[in-house]
Amino acid sequence: MPRDSISGYETTFLTKPEISDEVLKSLQERLTNTVGQFNGDVVLTEDWGRRKLAYSIKKETRGHYSYVVYTGGGGIVQEIERQLRLNEHVLRFLTVHLGDNFDKEAFKKERVEMQDAAKRREAERESRREERFERRGHYDMGGRGGREYMRDDMFDENISSHVEE
């Protein structure tokens, strides 16, 4: 691999739900500093808010999701993951390599498109549910629609408001 190619990475990490915003911010700042040390930069940070976990991790049933996209040279992932591992508030993390010769602008655009598509799908689902409601006079709980309906409690109140923004 040539040395001048810049790799992109995305890291999602899961912190305890009760930690204050300052603690989270300091953790994110530390990660940003680390990225700077490795001659990379932070492309994108997202806060997905608190969500219910599918299974409990360290006795926690909820978690706060944060998502960071960054670029950097060799060894950056090891360092970032080491820092996350040292932090006692972090429950889980996952880093995915986004490929060599990472194009920041293209990635940002793609991400926005992806979110728009998700929103459109959400609207479509909502309209279908309304339609069902009008036809039957009640929200049906059976079949696929029912499962969709149940899936709503996977989301915290915070996250649903977050999506709407």
Added chain:
Amino acid sequence: MFGVNNFKSDDRDKMDRYKSDDRSEKDGDERSKKMSGGYYRKKVCRFCSDSDFILDYKDVRIVQSFVSEYGKIVPRRISGNCAKHQRKLTTAIKRARNLAMVGYVTMGS
């Protein structure tokens, strides 16, 4: 010797028949004609047919729609996904499982 030869060709015949049987069964339309009552809708890969349906491990809704109530990955034969997208979907589901977005064994509650 003759007998053995006959046997072999017989076997081959059988195999050919099995093959053709398999093929007709795979074809959804063919099958719907055979089945009495009820139509089969031809399944299409939702990722291929819908440009808004983007596969991503970060999208809980999409990933979860391809996981059974017991947390199992829905097979291609049921979901109708194409091979390429099914392959990507499995990695997406496994990533989402790691982040506790989708369960390993059950779907919450």
